[in-house]
Amino acid sequence: MSKKTLMARGLFVAAYLLLAIWAYTTGKGYVVFINNYATGESVEVFVTLDKASPVRIRRGGFVPLMVKGKGTHQIMVRREGAADFEGAFVYPRSAEALSIAVAMIMPGQELVVVPVSAALEER
Amino acid sequence: MNPLKKFEPLKFISDNIVTVIFLALTIIAIPFSRLSGIYILSNLIDRFARSAFLVFALILPIMAGMGINFAMVLGATAGQIGLIFAIDYNVMGIQGLLLATCIGVPLSIFLGWFCGQVLNRARGREMVTGFILGYFMDGVYQFFGLYVMGWLIPIRTREVMQVTGSGVRNTLALGPVRGGLDNILNLQVGPFHLPLLTFGVIAFLCLFIIWFRKTKLGHDMRAIGQDQGVSHSAGIAVDRTRIMAIVISTILACIGQIIYLQNMGNMGTYTSQRQAGYFAAAAILVGGATVSKATIMNVFVGVFLVHSLYITMPIAGKEIFKSAMVGQYMSDFINYAIIALALVLHAWRNKRNADLARAGLRGHADKDSALAAQAGAVQ
Amino acid sequence: MNRIKAFITDFGWPRIIIAIFLLALFISAPFVGVKLDASFTDVFNRFGQNVIMVLALVPMVQAGCGLNFGLPLGILSGLLGSTMAMQFGLTGPMGFLVAILITIFFGSIFGLGYGKLLNKVKGEEMTIAMYVGFSAVMLFSILWLLLPYTKPDLVMGYAGEGLRRSISLEKYWDKILNNFLALRIGSVRNLAGNLSGGFIFPTGLMMFVAACVVFMWFFLRTKTGTAMTAVGSNPDFARASGVSVEKMRTTSVVVSTIIGGIGILVYQQSFGFVQVYDAPLYMAFPAVSALLIGGASVTKASMLNVVIGTLLFQGMLTMTPSVINSVLKTDMSEVIRIIVSNGMIIYALTRKTKVTK
Amino acid sequence: MANESSLLSLEGISKDFYGNVVLEDVTFTVGRGEIIGLVGENGAGKTTLMRILFGMPVIAETGGFKGRIMLDGKQVAFTSPFDALDAGIGMVHQEFSLIPGFTATENITLNRESMKRNVACDIFGERMSVLDRARMRTRAAKAISRLGVKLDPDILVSEMPVGHKQFTEIAREIDRSNVKLLVLDEPTAVLTETEAEVLIQSMRMLAAQGISIIFISHRLHEIINVADKIVVLRDGKAVKSVPVKGVSVHDIATWMVGREVKGSSSMLSACSEKVFLKVDNLWVDMPGETVRNVSFDVCEGEIFGIGGLAGQGKLGIPNGLMGLFPAGGNASLDDSPVPLNDPHKVLNNHMAFVSEDRRGVGLLLDETLEWNVAFTAMQAKGEHLIPVLGGLFKLRNERTMKLLAEEYIKTLEIKCTGPKQRAKELSGGNQQKICLAKAFALKPKLLFVSEPTRGIDVGAKAIVLETLRRYNKEYGMTIVMVSSELEELRSICHRIAIVDEGRIAGILPPTAEIAEFGLLMSGEKTGKNGDAA
Known part of the structure; x- marks a missing residue:
């Protein structure tokens, strides 16, 4: 086996492994709990994370959703009788799960995300 | 081969009789099903994108003279194992599919190598051996899925685990990777969804096959497919080349199954792989391929025809016989019968051609009396 | 020592492993709380239930047509036999007898066509047989829905037409052979006064099986049977001796199909139900595995192979769930069945066949 | 013996198969550009000699051979036909060794295709190279032109006339860069006379280009027509090795079969x-x-x-x-x-027949001697059967079958353990006697x-x-x-x-x-x- 062959094969294997590692790290899904716990004026909402289809959360409800990878994600909340909310949040590197409360989402304000302890990950 | 050859309609029909029969059945079934052309077409596009890749897996072994590779089930199984891991690790979207492929491909290489070894020992009955090998693999796969998973390899996600708490469940929702390929570069033209990336992958595969036939390895496979003895005496490593044909077929089946399942969105953990095998064999034969010759065109024609029948027949059957079950059984029947018919016709045609070739060598006398005498001998 | 070696190579490692495995199951059974008498009863019942379908494979193997993966054709004629006899309202021995006659009638027709087909496709018999079997089963699935069966026992309750998925034989000839002169050994009368436990020997079933085996044994010894064996052993020799190879092959297929049909009748009466639709789809596979486990090859099979093979295979199927489950607390019998039976077929297909050329 | 001009010399080649001598001290030389006509009856040892030359594994498996082979003045010992090919010896067999669905070009360059490397080769090996069709075609055309025949390099073998197939085979051998010696085994046997004439012309052309040829044929006039030297094998011995000049067909024929008859017709019955x-x-x-x-x-x-x-x-x-x-x-x-x-x-x-294909047609190798002897009589004449149920069934009569087998074992002195032995376990001679017994049993x-x-x-x-x-x-x-x-x-x-x-x-x-x-x-x-x- 020539040096060139050896190198080419080495590169190929390395590229293969890198692809697998890249797919695993960037594609891993993380959970985001979105609650619509009842406060005074809360109503049924539709939440869209990234490009996924909208998910209905009834008043007082609670839904675990998945986002692909940590980092920045889009969120859109639509509720009856109010303007759509569009915003972004950062999934913290250290967090194992996140919780977002619909009630805390106010137009024009920073989105509040709360890391959930690992014990809760099992839902 | 000879461009001067005249086009003879009757010969064309008799050479492509399986395709013609299937086409006729479909044409009959369409009006009975009362489905709109647009519905059928948009369904066809969707199903074509979903399953064409799988059928390509059969081309190389046919080229190498090993018949229909019923053992492509092994590759489909590898793909499913890859998907199980991707789901269990919670990897989403295209990355999930890539991860499944990265896990499935080495597994397919191993399984394909094993399968090639077995088929080399079963020369002359590769097809039936491959078929049984698929069943054998079912057992190994069930052992893996039901007992190894959750025992040696921990299952991390509850959606993957069976309710009893061990092993992989029978139906796996592929939510996280659903449409992982189809939904990237999706084009909507009128009522039709066009998953452009999936089409791109299929086009790339076609190019690969065309290129592969021009390589030394592909050329050797064609040579072996026609005459193993001559190839061997010319110094071609026959056994090794046959194993390679099976390995590549198995890898393609693995990727094909992943593409298929990302479109379906859920998988029958222990049954989906077998359906892949039945479908692919039927499709390529309906497309006009034989046990010894297959082209890319055969794949395209076959996939379209089989799916048009799959779409229309259950409904047509229901309309005609007023029974939904009849339609369902009808599809299954046609699926099996068409494979049987194609195999029978091929074997029969081979025999007849061999007889005709001999008739040309007959001693003195005119050919007619020779043939007549032979007919007498047969009776 | 050499003789032992020769015996082992001749018999094949897989068979010896299976035999030892089965023996180990029987020995360990009492220690894990499995009752041996009940196990033996089960083994005998399942042996009788399945052995005739295994027997049905013999003529085709002997005639060189390979393993009859097209056995479902015979099974379909058996299904026609039993359902028609039931439709006519025949019960008991009479019903069973008429079912057999109808089976023979349809079996001959199917076998003839199937045999002619196989003669046209020499070399690819097994793959084609498999698909012919599959498509016939699906075709009949449609027919079961459409044929004019009317008896309420047979047809689906809500629609009034189309056969039920499984039809109970209780009012017809359920266990007619199993219970005939059945012997109970070591049973205990319980408080209610009923016999329970102990070993039950299904005399009638065994007598019927013996009759079939003897019939086959005789058949292979007739002029036709001898010619058939020669065709399988060396078709050129047979032809040079004035035997019509095609005719012998067709005959073997017809006999195989008919016996297969009778096999399913025996199976049904022991099982208690007639199963239609896709139930016969995979029935050829366990039969084929059993024959091969018994020591047959793709080209040679004997009565001994049939009996030993069915005993080993059914013994394994009976004992694995009860013993393994009590040890491991999990049901691995299905997985073991799939791996052993298909592994055995692959082993036979990849082994150099014994016919010397 | 090996002089300057000789390409190949066979020296004292002897070979026996388990004591059965098939070649005895065969010696001859082949000069550069020389055509040797090798003749002999079937079984004279031509095939074995060629097998030895090509290092066929069967020779080594049966105990090797005696003598030595010199190629270009160096002793050679090939262990496989591929070694012989590498050393520049090509062989064209009587049966065509061509792939029917391939063109002439593809067959001529089979497994020696011209290739273009690409990236995939480094990763997956040389077989990922793409074929260089243009170069393959040029090579094929060149090889064909060396033969001096007209043959379309793009025609499929299956569509060729027989003669062209033969030329394709020869072209394949001379396409090798180093080919020095060609062995043509009965190349004219399947050709028409005009085709054979063209082939002979080609052989002359090749010889003129310095390629030596060993030409095996039973058409003696062709040998005389084209060969420079003639070697006659008889019973494993090279009985003649002479220049062809002045030799007549009649001479060769005599050398080929020249044995005296031992038995004489006087022993025969009058007919x-x-x-x-x-x-x-x-x-x-x-x-x-x-x-x-x-x-x-x-x-x-x-x-x-x-x-x-x-x-x-x-x-x-x-x-x-x-x-x-x-x-x-x-x-x-x-x-x-x-x-x-x-x-x-x-x-x-x-009428009865003892086939030449003893193992293929003559015997049921896996069955007993009884079966082998009595089967034909049973099937053709209905002997050795017992009617059961008034003739509804006919069971085979194992007793008379045994008696029949025993009778012939005795009269034909068949060496076996008894009528129950399997036919495949007997020696060739005793198997032949079983075949005779089978025929005699038909009377x-x-x-x-x-x-x-x-x-x-x-x-x-x-x-x-x-x-x-x-x-x-x-x-x-x-x-x-x-x-x-x-x-x-x-x-x-x-x-x-x-x-x-x-x-x-x-x-x-x-x-x-x-x-x-x-x-x-x-x-x-x-x-x-x-x-x-």
Whole structure:
């Protein structure tokens, strides 16, 4: 086996492994709990994370959703009788799960995300 | 081969009789099903994108003279194992599919190598051996899925685990990777969804096959497919080349199954792989391929025809016989019968051609009396 | 020592492993709380239930047509036999007898066509047989829905037409052979006064099986049977001796199909139900595995192979769930069945066949 | 012996297969650009000699050979045919070794294709290279032009006439860059005369280009026409190795078969003049042994010999008459017509056949001797059966089968452990006796025996021939014996027909001059008494 062959094969294997590692790290899904716990004026909402289809959360409800990878994600909340909310949040590197409360989402304000302890990950 | 050859309609029909029969059945079934052309077409596009890749897996072994590779089930199984891991690790979207492929491909290489070894020992009955090998693999796969998973390899996600708490469940929702390929570069033209990336992958595969036939390895496979003895005496490593044909077929089946399942969105953990095998064999034969010759065109024609029948027949059957079950059984029947018919016709045609070739060598006398005498001998 | 070696190579490692495995199951059974008498009863019942379908494979193997993966054709004629006899309202021995006659009638027709087909496709018999079997089963699935069966026992309750998925034989000839002169050994009368436990020997079933085996044994010894064996052993020799190879092959297929049909009748009466639709789809596979486990090859099979093979295979199927489950607390019998039976077929297909050329 | 100009020299080559000597001290040299005509009867050792030259594994497996082979002045010992090819020796076999669905170009360059490397080669190996079709075509065209023939490099082999296939094969060998020596094994056997003429021209051209050729042929005039030197093999010895100048076809024919007959016709029974078997315009479609148009008569009580070289159709005659291969024409036995294409009726018509293909057609190797001896009589004549239920079934009668087998084991002195032994466990000679017993059990009036002594040892040969002679003498059985061994035919037959190209070239008495037989076999002369006899 020539040096060139050896190198080419080495590169190929390395590229293969890198692809697998890249797919695993960037594609891993993380959970985001979105609650619509009842406060005074809360109503049924539709939440869209990234490009996924909208998910209905009834008043007082609670839904675990998945986002692909940590980092920045889009969120859109639509509720009856109010303007759509569009915003972004950062999934913290250290967090194992996140919780977002619909009630805390106010137009024009920073989105509040709360890391959930690992014990809760099992839902 | 000879461009001067005249086009003879009757010969064309008799050479492509399986395709013609299937086409006729479909044409009959369409009006009975009362489905709109647009519905059928948009369904066809969707199903074509979903399953064409799988059928390509059969081309190389046919080229190498090993018949229909019923053992492509092994590759489909590898793909499913890859998907199980991707789901269990919670990897989403295209990355999930890539991860499944990265896990499935080495597994397919191993399984394909094993399968090639077995088929080399079963020369002359590769097809039936491959078929049984698929069943054998079912057992190994069930052992893996039901007992190894959750025992040696921990299952991390509850959606993957069976309710009893061990092993992989029978139906796996592929939510996280659903449409992982189809939904990237999706084009909507009128009522039709066009998953452009999936089409791109299929086009790339076609190019690969065309290129592969021009390589030394592909050329050797064609040579072996026609005459193993001559190839061997010319110094071609026959056994090794046959194993390679099976390995590549198995890898393609693995990727094909992943593409298929990302479109379906859920998988029958222990049954989906077998359906892949039945479908692919039927499709390529309906497309006009034989046990010894297959082209890319055969794949395209076959996939379209089989799916048009799959779409229309259950409904047509229901309309005609007023029974939904009849339609369902009808599809299954046609699926099996068409494979049987194609195999029978091929074997029969081979025999007849061999007889005709001999008739040309007959001693003195005119050919007619020779043939007549032979007919007498047969009776 | 050499003789032992020769015996082992001749018999094949897989068979010896299976035999030892089965023996180990029987020995360990009492220690894990499995009752041996009940196990033996089960083994005998399942042996009788399945052995005739295994027997049905013999003529085709002997005639060189390979393993009859097209056995479902015979099974379909058996299904026609039993359902028609039931439709006519025949019960008991009479019903069973008429079912057999109808089976023979349809079996001959199917076998003839199937045999002619196989003669046209020499070399690819097994793959084609498999698909012919599959498509016939699906075709009949449609027919079961459409044929004019009317008896309420047979047809689906809500629609009034189309056969039920499984039809109970209780009012017809359920266990007619199993219970005939059945012997109970070591049973205990319980408080209610009923016999329970102990070993039950299904005399009638065994007598019927013996009759079939003897019939086959005789058949292979007739002029036709001898010619058939020669065709399988060396078709050129047979032809040079004035035997019509095609005719012998067709005959073997017809006999195989008919016996297969009778096999399913025996199976049904022991099982208690007639199963239609896709139930016969995979029935050829366990039969084929059993024959091969018994020591047959793709080209040679004997009565001994049939009996030993069915005993080993059914013994394994009976004992694995009860013993393994009590040890491991999990049901691995299905997985073991799939791996052993298909592994055995692959082993036979990849082994150099014994016919010397 | 190996002088400057010689390319290859074979020195003292001897070979035996387990004591059976097939080559004895064969020595000859091949000069550069020289054409050697190698002739000899079937079994003279030509094939074995070529196998040794090519280092076929079968030679090493059977104990190697004695003597040495010098190529270009260096001793060589090939362990596989590929070594020989690498050293520049090419071989063209009698059977085509071509891939039918490939073009001439693809066949000529098979497994030596011109290739272009690409990235995939580094990762997955050289076989990922793409074929360079343009270069392959140029190479093929060049090889074809060296032959001096017209042949389209793009035509499919399956669509070629036979001659072109032969040229494709030769072109494949000379496409090798280093080819020095070509061995052509009966290249003209399948060609028409004009095609053969073109081939001979090509051979001259190749020789002029410095390629040496060993030309094996039974067409002696071709040898004289093209060869520079002629080597005659007989019974494993190189009996002649002379320049071709001044040698006549008649000389070669004599050298080829020149043995004296040991047995003489005086040992034969007298036979009547009555015509017993009459064959008219018979054709038989037997692959490799096609019979085109054969007519002959056999008298009652006669032993009629049919000889000729392999592949000429002598084997087709009995196989066709016995219905084993499609046949046509007319035949009558004792004035009643012989039904063709129906083995069952023929067997019932007092005819029996001992096939040349002992293991393929003659025996049930996996069954017992009883079965082998009695089976044909049982199926054809309904003997050895016990009727059961008033004849509804007929069971085989194992007792009479055993008695029958024991009887023949005794009379034919078959060495075995008993009638229950399996046929495959017997030696070749005893297997042949079983085949004879099977035929005798039919009590035939006419017996065909085909190659009865092929592949059996000397002692067994004598017993088999003696048995045939005895049955002829004692029971008046008419025998038609087909054999490649002329000596054998001459020792036992009343008359001998020689078959060439599917026709009877002539019928001679066993006492005829040896050269006469040789000439008939080589197609050099058609017998005056040929078809009319």
